[in-house]
Amino acid sequence: MTQGLRERKKQATRAHIAAVATQLFIEQGFEATTIAQIAERAEVAKMTVTNYFPLKEDLFFDRAPEIVALLAEVVSRRTAGTTPAEAVREAYLEGLDARWPPLGFGSADFVDAIAASPALQARGRSMLADQEAALAAVLVAEAQEADPDDDGLDARLEATRLAGIVRVLVAELVGRVIAGEPEEAVVERVRRAAREHLGP
Amino acid sequence: MTQGLRERKKQATRAHIAAVATQLFIEQGFEATTIAQIAERAEVAKMTVTNYFPLKEDLFFDRAPEIVALLAEVVSRRTAGTTPAEAVREAYLEGLDARWPPLGFGSADFVDAIAASPALQARGRSMLADQEAALAAVLVAEAQEADPDDDGLDARLEATRLAGIVRVLVAELVGRVIAGEPEEAVVERVRRAAREHLGP
DNA sequence: CCTATCGTTAGGTCGAGCCTAATTTCAGGT
DNA sequence: ACCTGAAATTAGGCTCGACCTAACGATAGG
Incomplete structure (x- = not known):
């Protein structure tokens, strides 16, 4: 029906x-x-x-929920045995290869509109905060499942670390492409940074 | 005069x-x-x-500029030979001992007002973003002074890491004190986390 | 003492966000 | 086919934050 x-x-x-x-x-x-x-x-x-x-x-920002849930989904759906950082790294690298718009490949119009509007920037930060909170919720739940006495602080710190890295890499990609650097070179640079910093 | x-x-x-x-x-x-x-x-x-x-x-948020400049000041004024992370760690631990209000020891009225207002939360996130950007500017400048070819990405990632850790620890302290945990115990917990995560 | 500058004021416009009552449209039964 | 309840949509108005302009008043410097 x-x-x-x-x-x-x-x-x-x-x-x-x-x-x-x-x-x-x-x-x-x-x-x-x-x-x-x-x-x-x-x-x-x-x-x-x-x-x-x-x-x-x-x-x-219609379709905001999609972005907000991203990291939490990637981590909670990961294959057993891999760390959250590895799951985020792999998903990010795949998204890079696919030139997935949310990773910084959006149109210039889109980027310009945000750059010109404090209200949109504020909304973007709000979305990223929610994204980080959703990831933190997943990691805290995992930690407390493994050890009921875990207070979740380390999990929250890891969520902040992972979300922060992705956020910076997306901003870096957007910034450099806008600045005129060839997309191939920029992608290679952030790919290297992702491999380096999104360690287990 | x-x-x-x-x-x-x-x-x-x-x-x-x-x-x-x-x-x-x-x-x-x-x-x-x-x-x-x-x-x-x-x-x-x-x-x-x-x-x-x-x-x-x-x-x-009158006195916002003070908060925004905090991390950048701490790092740029550090004694030679210490890393940015160490400088942040020491300043944070000292602030903890002094029960410095910006680190989460503000009055309940203040915290409640923010919790009740999306506009204030948005402004708070904006301040934290500026704080991180100011720190990043310092770290990027240092990196490029040491190596003119440095593209600054690692410095920006480190700025995000440090700012994120402090942000989470402040939130953790506020949250637990509001929840009724004894201040002494909470301070000890975040102190331990700071020593653990704000490594060189 | 004069005058240019700068802070302050009054009054108005615009648009986002919110509310209510009325109206239209659909869903599920009779 | 009709009725009824529920839900979406409409019209209109209201408050308040943000912005603007022209006039006013007080201060600083010659």
């Missing part, structure tokens, strides 16, 4: 609003675009936009 | 506004306090508040 008409219309409305918003953000920039404008162009009430996307930033 | 009357009045006005704001934040919470209310109680125009504190959050 597929979704009912109601649910399909909701998804369609949501996707339509997000698409219209993205288009306007590219045309005019994030700050210069108003919610009223998005609602008008999407032929929907202003309140409907707010219902689907409580904060204006959510219109830009 | 002391400051002129003009400058002294400015500082007095600024301090007065900040004091009034802090009082109101404690009484009513951050979100529930409006800028108009602060201006009224401080007997200044609304615009004057905005002039001194462009964002409402700045009224809460």
